[in-house]
Every structure is written in structure tokens, then in C-alpha cells.
Amino acid sequence: MYKNIVIIGASGTIGAAFVKYFAINNASAQVFAFSQSEVVNKHDGVAYHHMQYDDEKSISESASKLPAGNIIDLVIVATGVLHDGNVKPEKSMRELNYNNMQHVFAANTFFPALVAKHFLPKLLINDRAVFACLSARVGSISDDHLGGWFTYRASKAALNMFIKNIAIEFCRFHKKAIVVGLHPGTVISGLSQPYSTRIAPEKLFTADKSVAFLVDVMASLSPDNSGNCYAWDGKEIPF
């Protein structure tokens, strides 16, 4: 059981399901939920805070809203962008666009890395603590046999590299810390909605189901797993 939990991206589909899971199943924990958009369905006992994702000052101030000291034993970064507004995953390199690439990398790569910078110093020092970012299987370079989705894939591959590097540096002195990426499966959400029609129903998860899987995966991990990316079924995803 966790005691002090941070969920970043609490207004997203999977982020909200994480908040709900811990509010119900780990009710003795204090949950700190951060989001850019207002959370619609709030849970009693959860401390909700606003965070501006594209502003490092806001990320840093968010970390300072946590109680003093090294008290956090779980951080989940559940944010990410595949499409929004004018941005769509590219079918061809002809669709690459500088502004769109910058937007997706800022969301999927720069933001989680800066969250690590400002929130890892809040983790427990001599006890088990987990820092997990939602990545994606399509960020695996060795698993890319289809092509397409250039910027989303590349931003998640780069996120995986940040996770690896951050794990090497942080876990050198925090021997019980676990820093990983997680692939939630294909989950029914606004992010997946335009692309999930061809997915077999048994491979399409509700956010609640994915979160229950991911909670089990995190429980099974040890510090030796730091730096890697794990799928909802506990299997390591090769880089």
C-alpha cells in the first residue's frame, strides 16, 4: 500500500482512473492530483491542484505544494498527446511539420522529464518508491515494423531514453527507487478513439481495467527493473 501518491494528468482518462483507483482501494493514502484542465469528477480526500504543463515554473511550484520532506512513494505521469487541434499522427514523412513536432515533443518528452527533475527530489530516500511515466509500445524502435506516427513514436522513444538516463542518475543514490515507463495497452479514451476501431474488443481496455493491470505491474517491480518500460501484462518492452 502506498502512503503519499502523486498523479499528474488527473483530468485525462487514464490519469483520472488512477486517481479513482487509489481513492477507493488505497483510501488511507493521501493522493495529490495535478492537471492542466479542471477535473470533472472529484473524489473526497484527494488534493487537486492546477499545473501548467508548458511552464517549468508551474511544474516546480506544483512540487512545492507537496508537504515538506521526502514523503512521496508513488508518482505517475499520465499525460500525453497523440492528436489535438490541428495535430494528427503522420501517415508519411511528407506530413512532418515543425510546429506540430515541437508540440508533441513538448507534451510527451519534455514535460515528463521536467516532472522528474522537480518531483523525484520528493521521493522517499531509504524506502521503496516508484516513479512511472505512461509511455507507449509504439515508442519501441526495435518493434517498429509498420512506420507512420513519426512524431508520437519518436517522442515516446525519446521519453524512454529520458527514463533510462534519469533512472541511472537517480537510482545510483536511491537504491530502493524504481523509475520506469509503462504501456497501458490500447485504452478507450479521447487519445485512442480515432484509431481504435480496428482493435479486437478483447484487446481494447477500459481505463479502469488498464489501471488495475498497471497497479499490479508496479507492485511486481523491483529496483533492478529501473530504466525499462513495461506493458500492462508485466512484459518488458524492448527499446
Ligand SMILES: NC(=O)c1ccc[n+]([C@@H]2O[C@H](COP(=O)([O-])OP(=O)(O)OC[C@H]3O[C@@H](n4cnc5c(N)ncnc54)[C@H](OP(=O)(O)O)[C@@H]3O)[C@@H](O)[C@H]2O)c1
Ligand atoms: N489510450 C491509449 O490507448 C494509450 C495507448 C498507449 C499509451 N497511452 C498513453 O497514456 C497516456 C494517457 O493517455 P489517455 O488515453 O489517458 O489520453 P487522454 O484521455 O487524452 O488524456 C491525455 C492527458 O494528457 C494531458 N495533455 C493534454 N495536452 C497536453 C500537453 N500539451 N502537454 C502535456 N500533457 C497534455 C491531458 O491533460 P489535461 O486534460 O489536463 O490538459 C490529459 O491528462 C498518454 O501518455 C498516452 O500516450 C495511451
